[in-house]
Amino acid sequence: MTSSSSSSRNLPKENPISRPSVAKTRAPLGDVVNRRNPLGDITNQKTGSRISAPSSTLVRCSNKIGRSKKASKPPKPNAKSNLLVPYEDIIESPQRNAESDLGNDADEVDDIDSNLVDPQLCGAFACDIYEHLLLSEVKKRPAFDYMERVQPNINATMRTILIDWLVEVAEEYRLLPETLYLAVNCLDRYLSGNVITKQNLQLLGVSCMMIAAKYEEVCVPQVESFCYITDNTYLRNELLEMESSVLNYLKFELTTPTAKCFLRRFVRAAKGKTEVPSLLFESLASYLSELSLLDYAMLRYAPSLVAASAVFLARYILHPSRKPWSSTLEHYTSYRAKHLEACVTNLLQLCHESPSADVVAVRKKYSQDKYKFAAKKFCPTSLPQELFL
Incomplete structure (x- = not known):
């Protein structure tokens, strides 16, 4: 009994998502002092890890947002730096046809819901x-003009670079497409009412990805994994603090x-x-x-x-x-x-x-x-x- 219990305690515990190795950090290319960059490096690997074993070399995106800041200067916002703009108040509702259910006389409407056998349908x-x-899509849409109204420090080009990086992360970590879409939705809704600095834009993006993964995924990467994909630019407590800020602003309304x-x-x-x-x-x-x-x-x-x-x-x-x-x-x-x-x-x-x-x-x-x-x-x-x- 003693030897059996002793050997069982020595067995390694299986973890579906292994924690990335952060013992040896790498400074971003061209930055020997490892200063904080708007976007980190997601090319770090650990052999044998399901979520951190890239299938190909990822494109570096450390200094992209910095370059876009010089190339495109955002207009001066009407809002003060601490102004919170409710995103519900600045939504442009789409126009729909009230008679669209009548269809077209030229062809018949197929009943795509006639399959009652498959419970997933x-x-x-x-x-x-x-x-x-x-x-409900109207109630939880981000503002379409928040860059001009709310954000003095970032611009549309920076947003594009960040989301492109999130696409790369989602593909590399095999996250669901729904996770990516929800992450972008949370990102835009938060930016619709909260001023963010250029240095914290990636922190916001990776926090929204972590929130979306917790909501959509069965097997969720650990917090340390999300820190790791930014080349450890942000600490664990910073990521959790930003996560809390996003969830509180959105009132935990993630079903969108x-x-x-x-x-x-x-x-x-x-x-x-x-x-x-x-x-x-x-x-x-x-x-x-x-x-x-x-x-x-x-x-x-x-x-x-x-x-x-x-x-x-x-x-x-x-x-x-x-x-x-x-x-x-x-x-x-x-x-x-x-x-x-x-x-x-x-x-x-x-x-x-x-x-x-x-x-x-x-x-x-x-x-x-x-x-x-x-x-x-x-x-x-x-x-x-x-x-x-």
Whole structure:
């Protein structure tokens, strides 16, 4: 009994997420004194760790925000440095068609909720669930002009670089897409009412990623892991303090609809009740939707509108000879084609923008075989006006 219990105590405990080794810290390149940089280095590894064993060399992003600060100077805000602007008060609500449920006389509306066998589809309650999501998305949207109104120290370019880095972290640590979308939502909602410094922008970003991971993931990286991906630029207690600040400002309201929530249903509506959505179509729609996260100007559009526009554009790219919008899509999205024109045009512009060396994560991610090389698909330079009539 004694030897058995003694040997059992000596057995190593299994940990699904091993703690990264922080015994030997590395100073960021070009900074021998290891000063705090806006973005840390996420290339550190530990052999055998599931979440810290990168499959490829990551692009360094330590000094990107510093460069963008010089390149783009934000306008002077109207708010004082300690002003809190409620994000509910400055939201531009999308226009929807009240008669969209009537559909189009040209074709019938498919019932995509007729499958009551699969409990994950929630066929009996799906319509009520998504009707609630359409109503609640307005209440939990960030302000679309917080950079001009609230933030004197950061600009849209810094936000883009930060989110591009978060995309890279989510891909490297195998986090769910829902985690990334929720992290960006928390980031923008917090920035809508709290002034942040350039030095703490990455701290805010990684804190929002940790919050989203705790909400969405089954296997969550440890706090030390999130410190480690910033090259230990921030201490554990700083990360926890920022996490507390974000959660208190958001009043712990994390159940918020994102574009990813709507995209799953809209993709099913695009294929109808009989066809199985192709992986290429899903990947292309996801790619377009994820590109929208990088662009500060896309905050003007509701998440459901972004998802619907991504489906519209993906259908046209894959099948330019077909009409990209149908009565079924109009019914389940509550948008007519004419409501999507501005958002679709902006998404098309994002596809054609030449990516800078600082913003490559989304395109690199969707250039892989597992996403059917969606980022490499040919995109038209413009769309016929009759598609939106």
